[in-house]
Amino acid sequence: MNNKKIWLSLAQMGGTEQKYIQEAFDTNWIVPLGPNVNGFEAELKSYLTTEESTQSEKQVVALSAGTAALHLALIMCGVGVGDEVICQSFTFAASANPITYLGATPVFVDSEEETWNICPTLLRTAIEERIKVTGKVPKAIIPVHLYGVPAKMKEILEIAREYGIAVIEDAAEALGSEYLLDGERVRCGMMGTYGVLSFNGNKMITTSGGGALVTPNREMAQRAMFLATQARDNAPHYQHTEIGYNYRMSNICAGIGRGQMEVLEHHLEQRRGNHRFYCEHLKGVPGISVYQQPAEGFDSNYWLSCITIDKAVTGYDREELRLRMDAAGIETRPLWKPLHLQPVFEKVPKYVNGVSERLFDSGLCLPSGSALTEEDLLRVCAVIK
Numbered sequence: 001m002n003n004k005k006i007w008l009s010l011a012q013m014g015g016t017e018q019k020y021i022q023e024a025f026d027t028n029w030i031v032p033l034g035p036n037v038n039g040f041e042a043e044l045k046s047y048l049t050t051e052e053s054t055q056s057e058k059q060v061v062a063l064s065a066g067t068a069a070l071h072l073a074l075i076m077c078g079v080g081v082g083d084e085v086i087c088q089s090f091t092f093a094a095s096a097n098p099i100t101y102l103g104a105t106p107v108f109v110d111s112e113e114e115t116w117n118i119c120p121t122l123l124r125t126a127i128e129e130r131i132k133v134t135g136k137v138p139k140a141i142i143p144v145h146l147y148g149v150p151a152k153m154k155e156i157l158e159i160a161r162e163y164g165i166a167v168i169e170d171a172a173e174a175l176g177s178e179y180l181l182d183g184e185r186v187r188c189g190m191m192g193t194y195g196v197l198s199f200n201g202n203k204m205i206t207t208s209g210g211g212a213l214v215t216p217n218r219e220m221a222q223r224a225m226f227l228a229t230q231a232r233d234n235a236p237h238y239q240h241t242e243i244g245y246n247y248r249m250s251n252i253c254a255g256i257g258r259g260q261m262e263v264l265e266h267h268l269e270q271r272r273g274n275h276r277f278y279c280e281h282l283k284g285v286p287g288i289s290v291y292q293q294p295a296e297g298f299d300s301n302y303w304l305s306c307i308t309i310d311k312a313v314t315g316y317d318r319e320e321l322r323l324r325m326d327a328a329g330i331e332t333r334p335l336w337k338p339l340h341l342q343p344v345f346e347k348v349p350k351y352v353n354g355v356s357e358r359l360f361d362s363g364l365c366l367p368s369g370s371a372l373t374e375e376d377l378l379r380v381c382a383v384i385k
């Protein structure tokens with residue numbers, strides 16, 4: 001039997017990344033900013049703006065990380081000391097950490113069963129109660145498209161509009177996912193007031209480390225670039241009237257990103273293919289359910305394929321399966337631990353319905369990289385069976 005280690009989600013290079021990096025070396029653009037950064041931003045923008053999309057005003061700003069994009073989005077939403085920001089609880093800590101950088105408080109809201117993302121009903125409850133308790137409207141809402149499955153954006157955007165709250169769409173895991181919004185197919189990252197993408201090593205595409213912010217228009221893109229380059233005023237000397245950050249993407253990283261854009265479609269096909277394979281081969285295995293997008297209009301990139309385990313049926317729990325997989329040389333990972341259960345967020349307000357806790361207890365992410373072979377996938381399924 002083949003004992004090659006099977007990893008959860010490895011980066012896969014397309015081959016042309018080095019061409020763009022070589023160009024940067026040849027022209028001595030080894031700095032933040034440069035032709036690759038401009039090129040990468042233009043390519044991302046054109047990819048995200050689907051033909052049907054009427055949102056051509058939107059702009060993309062390449063940054064050093066998805067976390068940096070969240071931080072700048074919060075600043076541009078006016079979040080500051082003493083404010084509250086509503087955040088999906090079932091997500092990676094990076095979705096919420098930047099709220100605390102600004103002296104604001106995250107308020108965690110649990111998920112619903114269909115998309116595993118923020119529950120619109122509970123979101124409304126949370127907003128109404130926060131207004132009662134604090135006398136202030138939360139400054140922003142951060143829904144997440146977890147594992148690539150779009151959140152219920154129609155309902156979320158309606159609630160946000162009703163209360164006049166900005167939406168920061170965390171699409172770090174959802175590059176290539178699509179959602180049917182008012183009859184129009186829209187790519188994830190393009191629906192909120194701001195959108196956040198990540199190009200970390202294990203995401204849909206990588207720049208070795210990096211992210212991007214989708215802004216509503218050119219003016220806000222310029223504001224983001226200003227803040228991301230140390231908030232330097234227009235003067236011959238170094239002049240500052242605001243606090244800035246060093247968040248711009250380097251021309252080298254952007255070169256990797258441009259190469260990766262050429263293979264994004266391939267990565268999407270591969271990851272969706274992995275998911276189809278798991279659905280077919282694990283169908284009918286008692287107690288194992290492969291997680292699927294809920295209905296028409298929720299088009300996941302299937303960044304990671306996940307299963308839930310019904311211990312009453314299987315006789316084993318997710319941790320026993322994870323250890324068995326590990327012994328067989330297969331890396332799997334529990335689903336995100338809800339942020340309202342994280343020790344660091346112990347004292348933070350939360351609106352909980354039990355969904356994310358149950359998913360955390362019973363769920364496992366399966367190997368989902370774009371370079372997995374049929375033999376790899378068969379090995380994974382064999383251990384489960």
Ligand SMILES: *Cc1c(COP(=O)(O)O)cnc(C)c1O
Binds near residue numbers: 064068170197200
């Ligand atoms: C990866 C990730 C981020 C952070 O992106 P970085 O580029 O690693 O900073 C934010 N939110 C979610 C849901 C993520 O998975």
